[in-house]
Amino acid sequence: MLSATTGAEPPRAMLGIIAGAALVSGALIFLLLGTPALALGFACGAAAVGGLFLFSRANAAAAPVERSVQDWALTRAAIERDSAAVAVTDRQGRLACANEIYGSWFQGFRAPGELWLPNTATAPLLEAEQTAWREGSAVIERLQREAGQLRVEVERAGAGEDHLVWRFRPVSSVDLVNEARRLIGSAAGERLGEAGIMGVLIGADARIRGGNRAFALRATGSAEAAIEGRDLATMLTIDKRGLIRFEREGPTGGPVRLLQVPLDPDERGGSTLVFLIDDDGAPRLGEGSASSHIQTLLSMLPLGFALADRDGRLLFLNEAFARAAGLESDAHPVYPSDLVVREDKAAVADTVRRFASGPPMSGDIAVRLQARPDEPVALSIAGARGLGDAAVLLSLKDNAEESKLKRQVAQATKMQAVGQLAGGVAHDFNNILTAIIGHCDLMLMRHTPGDSDYDDIQQIRANSNRAASLTRQLLAFSRQQTLRPQLLQLPDVISEVFNLLKRLLGETVTLNVKHGRNLGPVRADPGQLEQVIVNLAVNARDAMPEGGTLTLQTYAVAAADVRRMKSEIMPTVDYTALAITDTGTGIPTDLLPKIFEPFFTTKEVGKGTGLGLSTVYGIVKQSNGFIFADSVVGEGTSFVIYLPVHKAEAKPAAAPAQPKERPAELWGSGTILLVEDEAMVRAVAERALTRQGYKVVTAANGEEALECLEAGETFDLLISDVVMPTMDGPTLVRHARVKYPDLPILFMSGYAEEQLRKSIDIERVAFLPKPFSVQQLAEAARTALAAK
Structure with missing residues (x-):
């Protein structure tokens, strides 16, 4: 300051x-x-x-x-302790500051308006940003993303109110703390007090958040006293014998027992629901009207509660407990250990008996339920006194939704890691294949058909092209494939591959095609979409060895239909769907979640690479679509692809673009600076360009290329790899453009062009994907020089 x-x-x-x-x-x-x-x-x-x-x-x-001068380091240190994802943006919508949680949730530090979310999820963010600038604050109750839903709070802040503070918090299905606070202060809390049970809700700091009138009367002397915000510990006292009494009543007051129910067992220092019961005078469970009152209260609570006696037998459990335990409507377990798997039965039984006979205490134990053996849950157990036969209170939290979100995040993380690995492997393979294909082309220039080596060289080149198609599948799975999207209708795509499908399916499989009405146009790469249909059709053929029927059906899915589907990942927009259904052997239920994983196949050894469905998945996701599979063993399998309907803005009709003609003559002249860190690729590219008449100067990295540029020699074209050690291609080009602003640039890389253009902000550059042939390199160099 x-x-x-x-x-x-x-x-x-x-x-x-x-x-x-x-x-x-x-x-x-x-x-x-x-x-x-x-x-x-x-x-x-x-x-x-x-x-x-x-x-x-x-x-x-x-x-x-x-x-005042804004200290962003201080701001960042402050928001790092926040449990929510926090970001700060300026008037231009640029990200000024964010904590680590924000970066991990959204896979990078981008402004909220630029986050990679489903199509309809970014619009509320932009609208909230405008509202906050206009009114000072804005709230989005539920923002959809792949890993779940978020609540977004936007607030205008700063000395000049020239910044926006964004807070993203997960939306929980049930707020147990607020529900307990509401119920304990309502008629249910009054009925609990009539039964002689005092209830109070405390936070992590032991301060009271709410309580019933019976507690307020004993603690303060007035049932209408304001008790919220007071420290519970100051209202109680404990004597030498360990008896707990109210501080107001002094040593002559009746002792009470405390029963603690943690509401946030997964969080350290969460809220706790505390029941206080008179040591001697409380009504017993099963005696008089107390039994009905207590069971009625426990039945009303949204928390899962159960009561057990000293021998560990269950006396009562409410619907929330049965639902969290995964019990059927007609199930009647005798012991709490009946709910868990065999390995956890002894631990649960011992814990219940210890809490029932020992001093009043509470704790949690991690168990696996028989209904969900793969998902450990927290079973809270507390000793109960003054409730007759009931000696133990058990609490079970229904965390099915939380577990589902964890599985989705784990699956998304695994698929992302495998995709990055696949993309890296494909990139390295593309370098090797470029050298093999290039040397084959150079050898073919010295051999003519009929030579003894000509057929062998052609065979090597054909196998290299097959390997190149495999790397394209890896890139498709990792969503790094170069796509050429255009507006199209699904029936037109199916008609293009109909004859091919008839030949692939053979005589034993009947192909049926049905088209719906009012199908909206979609934006996708027609070639890649044809590959999706062919891959799914071939899989269906292999699943019907004795013959069967394959049905391709297109139909429109309105936004209202998507809303009724209650999908957690699909945005509520209009879709055009394609269903591919067969009558084959089907897929077992335990294998269905794994079918889109790379290198996973149910076929025999040598009959499948395991990349077919993973390629389909990558192409559909890269086209902003969704694919789901449903199968019944012995009846067949159905794959449904949803592609969003493309709604283009009204624009004046433009003349169709004329296709670029390839130059008839590939020979050229001039000096080319070739930069490539892979020696084998650099050697074949140098020989290929030299044979076309160019003078070629090579460099193994960006530093050597800069030295060549500064040496004074004039270059007509710069050909560079994108990913190189120490200095990459884009950095090299930025330095070169300072001295040679009109120097043509040709990038070559094994990664997808779309991915590179998003990260490379350089104008007037051409792109050549690997692997490439000698002719393709010559054509790209000639085209780049012609555009100079």
Whole structure:
């Protein structure tokens, strides 16, 4: 914080006026009263009062002026301790600051308006941003993303209110703390008090958040007293014998027992529901009206509660407990250990008996339920006293939704990691294949059909092209394949591959095609979409060895239909769907979640690579679509692909783009600077360009290329790899453009062009994907030089 203080002195003219007024008033007093001492004192007092007033005015005018400078390091240190994802943006919508949680949730630090979310999820963010700038704050109750839903709070802040603070919090299905607080202060809490049970809800700091009237009466002497915010520990006292009493009642008050129910067992220091029961005078469970009151209360609570006796037998359990335990409607377990798997039965039984016979205490135990053996849950157990036969209170939290979200996040993380691995492997293979294909092309220039080596070289080249198609499948799975999307209709795509499908399916499989009405256009790569249909059709054929029927059906899915589907990952927009259904052997239920994983196949060894469905999945996801599989063993399998309907903005009709003609003559002249860190690729590219008439200067990395540029030689074209050690291609080009702003650039890389263009902000560059042939390299170089 920078501050500056300026002082100001009272003007001399004002001092003179005050002094003159004081003398005149003193003279008047002397003339009227004739007392010199009184006149002198009055004149001095008037002068003092005027001087103080003038001095205060001067100091007020010279108040310190503080000027603040935003300290983003301090801001970041503050928001790092927040449990929510926090981001700060400026007036231009740029990200100024964010915590690590924000970066991990959204896979990078982008402004909220630029997050990679489903199509319809970004619109509420932009609308909330406008509302916050206009009104000061905005809230999005539920923002959809792949891993679940978020609540978004946007607030205008800063000294000049020139920044927005964004907070993203997960939306939980049930707020147990607020539900318990509401119920304990309602009629249910009153009925609990009538049964002699005092209830109070405390937070992590042991301060009261709510309680029933019975507790307020015993703790303060008045049922209407305000108890929220007070420390529960100060209201209770414990004597040498360990008996707990109310502080207000003193040592003569009746002792009480505490029963603690943690509401947030997964969080350290969460909220706790505390029941206080008179040690002697509380009604017993099963005696009089207390039994019905307690069971009615436990039945109303949204928490899963159960009561067990000293022998561990279950006396009562509410619907929430049965639902969390995964019990059927007609199931009646005898012991709590009946709910868990065999390995956990002994631990649960021992814990229940220990809590039932020992001193009052509570704790959690991790168990695996028989209904969900793969998902450990927390079973809270607390000793109960004063409830008759009931000696143990058990609590079970229904965390099915939380577990589902965890599985989705784990699956998404695994698929992302495998995709990155697949993309990296494909990139390295593309370098190797570029060298193999290039050397084959150079050898074919020296051999003619009929030579003894000609057929062998052609076979090597054909196998290399097959390997290149395999790398394209890996890139498709990792969503890094170069796509050429265009507007199309699904029936047109199916008609293009209909004859091919008939040949692939053979005589034993019947192909049926059905098209719905009012199908909207979709934006996708027609070639890749044809590959999706062919892959699914071939899989269906292999699943019907004795023959069967394959049905391809297209139909429209309106946004209202998507809303009724209650999908957690599909945005609510219009779709055009394609269902591919066969009558084959089907897929077992335990294998169905794994079918889109790479290298997973149910076929025999040597009959499948395991990349067919993973390629289909990658192409559909890269086209902003969704694919789901449903199968019944012995009846068949159905794959449904949903592609969003493309709604283009109204634009004036433009003349169709004319396809670029390939240059008839590939020979050229000029000097080319070739930059490639892979020696085998650099060697074949140098030989290929030299044979076409170019002078080629090579460099193994970006530093060597800069030295060549600074040596003074003039280059007509720069051909560079994108990913290189120490200095990559884009960095090299930015340095080169400083001295040679008109130098043509040709990038070559094994990664997808779309991915590279998103990360490379350089104008007037061409792109050549690996692997490429000698002719393709010559054509790309000729085209780049012609565009100079």
